[in-house]
Amino acid sequence: MKKYNLRVTPRQINEQDFPHDGNSAKKLQFLLRYAILAPSSHNTQPWKFSPGEDEIQVFIDRTRWLKVADTDQRELHISVGCALENLLIAAEHFGYGHQVTYFPEPANKELVATVKLKSQGQPTLFRDPVLFEAILNRQTNRKVYEERPIPxxxxxxxxxxxxxxxxxxxxxxxxxxxxxxxxxxxxxxxxxxxxxxxxxxxxxxxxxxxxxxxxxxxxxxxxxxxxxxxxxxxxxxxxxxxxxxxxxxxxxxxxxxxxxxxxxxxxxxxxxxxxxxxxxxxxxxxxxxxxxxxxxxxxxxxxxxxxxxxxxxxxxYAELEKEYTPRRPLEEVLVR
Ligand SMILES: Cc1cc2nc3c(=O)[nH]c(=O)nc-3n(C[C@H](O)[C@H](O)[C@H](O)COP(=O)(O)O)c2cc1C
CATH class of the missing domain: 3.40.109.10 (NADH Oxidase)
Incomplete structure (x- = not known):
């Protein structure tokens, strides 16, 4: 199996490299490669993940909170929601069913959700399978848009x-x-x-x-x-x-x-x-x-x-932005 250099290539993911023969934790970790491509305010990437055997815990990383722009931590939580959604879409793509519990420990406000994952699950109806591909292409576009209505x-x-x-x-x-x-x-x-x-x-x-x-x-x-x-x-x-x-x-x-x-x-x-x-x-x-x-x-x-x-x-509508924004390597956002 190919080894990733996580330091260099958070964006270069090939779904063929999903570790079908690996242990469960390795598989769940692979899903997180998609989660970290989510958008976040100022690209702060204010998330952390703890992948276990059949569950991933999703945390906010308050050290990356924008204390001035985002006084009420609204964008902090929205950003983590974006990453959670990518995780669920990737999970469905690789055949997992999932069950999300939001804030499972009321005293622990850092723990945003636990995601229970079960192989051979049913995909949800509202997550179109084509969304998976789009995780790699999505980008924020700050250009002037064309004068063209959306159908x-x-x-x-x-x-x-x-x-x-x-x-x-x-x-x-x-x-x-x-x-x-x-x-x-x-x-x-x-x-x-x-x-x-x-x-x-x-x-x-x-x-x-x-x-x-x-x-x-x-x-x-x-x-x-x-x-x-x-x-x-x-x-x-x-x-x-x-x-x-x-x-x-x-x-x-x-x-x-x-x-x-x-x-x-x-x-x-x-x-x-x-x-x-x-x-x-x-x-x-x-x-x-x-x-x-x-x-x-x-x-x-x-x-x-x-x-x-x-x-x-x-x-x-506008031309694509020339470049994709960078991401921290996956290993930096994993907690064990
Ligand atoms: C909650 C939230 C708020 C954001 N607010 C702004 C904004 O006010 N202005 C802006 O240009 N981009 C905003 N963005 C976009 C981020 O800057 C962008 O997602 C980040 O730089 C990563 O780039 P990417 O989306 O191209 O991957 C926001 C994104 C999120 C998730």
Whole structure:
């Protein structure tokens, strides 16, 4: 059997290398290679996993929490939900049935879920098998989108990703809503980029190379973001890309708790993967939920005012981004 150099190649996975003859723990570990390709805010990858014989424990890694941008740890939990969803899709692809228990130990808030896995399980109906392939291709796309509507059938396919009770996906092409969101984005960028603590945090992660820039460029980016208030330029750029998108979307939840946020992440990742199979690009724009007064405004734009907006993003068409963002090696996120 081929040996991986996990340090070098988190993205280079070949499903043929699934260790069919290996022990159970090795097999479960292989599934996690797909989990770590999930999106996460600032590509912080704030997750840890403990694979056992027939179960994987999924943890948040609070050391990677964005304390300034994500004060309420919403994005932290959504990010882990994205990784959990990739894990379940990979599990189904390799023939496992699964049972997820969210926050199984109420006193242990780091343990987000345990996933029991059983070989020869039945796949779930709402996880289309094609989603597995898309795990490797999915990427965030921050380009200006083309002036091209998304066909109704494709919107329906995306809508069908949201099956969790108490979670709601709202997509709109309404111009008036877009204008209002645009105003909020401009306010959000102005507030955040005028805040040295926000810039320092963003600069730190840029300096870590999380967005794929080579080391020197990443360090220059870190200095620029940390020491220059670029709020005007950022707001103008974000306004242009927001207004270009044919569809704006929000995922909301009835209850504003951790489990709901993890489930929001799962729905979002499914949307991303379905979108990837349809050639539709996705770009989260979180600044409008990171500032509480703006979040309250966002809630008013969603037809279910009692629900809490958890994640906002735009959808549309553009050329692919040239590069994929890096990932930490699997061994770094395993706990035993
Ligand atoms: C909860 C969450 C919030 C995010 N917020 C933003 C955002 O506000 N702006 C942005 O450009 N990207 C945002 N992203 C995208 C991440 O930056 C992206 O997933 C990460 O850099 C990894 O790149 P990839 O998605 O191309 O694999 C967010 C992703 C998640 C999961």
């Amino acid at each position: 109704q059938d494709d919107l329906q396919y995306l809508q069908n990703c949201c099956v969790e009770g108490g979670i709601w996906l709202h997509m709109t092409d309404d111009l008036e809503t877009r204008r209002k969101v645009d105003e909020l984005i401009i306010r959000g960028d102005t507030i955040q980029f005028s805040d040295p603590a926000f810039r320092e945090e963003l600069g730190y992660w840029i300096g870590q190379g999380v967005f794929g820039a080579p080391w020197l460029i990443a360090k220059i980016g870190q200095l620029a973001v940390t020491y220059m208030n670029m709020s005007k330029g950022q707001a103008k750029k974000d306004s242009e890309i927001l207004m270009s998108a044919p569809i704006l979307a929000a995922i909301s939840s009835e209850v504003n708790d951790r489990e709901s946020q993890v489930k929001v992440g799962q729905v979002f990742e499914r949307v991303c993967l379905v979108a990837a199979t349809l050639g539709i690009r996705v770009h989260p724009m979180s600044q409008i939920l990171e500032i509480s007064e703006l979040k309250a405004e966002v809630a008013k734009l969603i037809p279910k005012p009692d629900m809490v907006p958890q994640h906002t993003f735009r959808l549309g």
